[in-house]
Amino acid sequence: MANHIPVLLHESIDLLDIRDGKTYLDLTLGRAGHSSEILKKIPHGLLIAFDQDEQAIVESKARLESIGKNFKIVHRNFMDLEEVLQEEGISGVDGILADLGVSSPQLDEASRGFSYKEDAPLDMRMDQSQTLSARVVVNTYSLTDLARVISDYGEDKDAYRIAKAIVKAREKKPIETTFELVDVIKSVKSAKELAKKGHPAKQTFQAIRIEVNHEEEALEKLLEVGPKLLNKGGRMAIITFMSLDDRLVKKAFRKLTTVEGSRTGYELPGEVEEAAYIDLTKKPILPSEEELEANRRATSSKLRGIQRK
Numbered sequence: 001m002a003n004h005i006p007v008l009l010h011e012s013i014d015l016l017d018i019r020d021g022k023t024y025l026d027l028t029l030g031r032a033g034h035s036s037e038i039l040k041k042i043p044h045g046l047l048i049a050f051d052q053d054e055q056a057i058v059e060s061k062a063r064l065e066s067i068g069k070n071f072k073i074v075h076r077n078f079m080d081l082e083e084v085l086q087e088e089g090i091s092g093v094d095g096i097l098a099d100l101g102v103s104s105p106q107l108d109e110a111s112r113g114f115s116y117k118e119d120a121p122l123d124m125r126m127d128q129s130q131t132l133s134a135r136v137v138v139n140t141y142s143l144t145d146l147a148r149v150i151s152d153y154g155e156d157k158d159a160y161r162i163a164k165a166i167v168k169a170r171e172k173k174p175i176e177t178t179f180e181l182v183d184v185i186k187s188v189k190s191a192k193e194l195a196k197k198g199h200p201a202k203q204t205f206q207a208i209r210i211e212v213n214h215e216e217e218a219l220e221k222l223l224e225v226g227p228k229l230l231n232k233g234g235r236m237a238i239i240t241f242m243s244l245d246d247r248l249v250k251k252a253f254r255k256l257t258t259v260e261g262s263r264t265g266y267e268l269p270g271e272v273e274e275a276a277y278i279d280l281t282k283k284p285i286l287p288s289e290e291e292l293e294a295n296r297r298a299t300s301s302k303l304r305g306i307q308r309k
């Protein structure tokens, strides 16, 4: 069974301040690292866990069942969060956790086509029932759309040149595999770039993965609806791995926890408008040295949280 080491596990569980009898959402079940810890703490509560990857669900179910029966797993994108809760008849929850991005099994199983280090058919779908795959993005998106995806989601300064090289290569024959795509990306990188630390295809692969799995859309939706679904005192914790995501979370949390406009200083008690949420992490929580030593995939992870007043 493929493994995933949970990132910032104790820090995120502590931040959520989990209480028995309450309702919690884990929006990114993965291999149930965080979900297991939540379930252990709520023998009389309810855990609802989302994952859009069927494989994650198959492999996590037995693990959760060995802890308790008070959980439900939903095979949906968490951008449908509000809808799913309505279907379940739940109007508010006491904690929401999102540990964003891909799991180790998704990256490590070559056949999933996520990795630039393994040769496999281009795929990158977390939800294998969807039709949009990396192969579709690479072979059918226009030059402009490819350049936008690689620039916005990969933040690669060579985005336009990479997009152009992709379009040129696919005119001869479709780009079918991860290594074929790696070769196209390498063909536009200078010798200086190729000699740098870090794989030259990393940013483009990240960008295409985000596009295929609608990751930015899902995070934006979560930041819009998640805070509203919290009960009084309820908390939301988000773990990010990319500066792109962390910036979105930071901005949204700042907006929720501060009141716009300046005060005159002459307001009477009760007249002072207060933010409806408390910022639990003025600065993001980062992994400890020990965690980084034990799990290199924790590198660049950041945890932020808010609480509804």
Ligand SMILES: C[S@@+](CC[C@H](N)C(=O)[O-])C[C@H]1O[C@@H](n2cnc3c(N)ncnc32)[C@H](O)[C@@H]1O
Binding pocket: 004, 005, 006, 007, 027, 028, 029, 030, 031, 032, 033, 034, 035, 050, 051, 052, 053, 056, 076, 077, 078, 079, 099, 100, 101, 102, 103, 104, 126, 215, 218
């Ligand atoms: C980083 S892993 C989570 C690992 C998990 N916390 C653990 O410790 O085992 C992210 C998981 O969330 C899923 N995922 C990512 N974005 C999602 C989304 N928008 N909707 C549903 N599942 C998503 C992925 O399929 C993956 O299994």
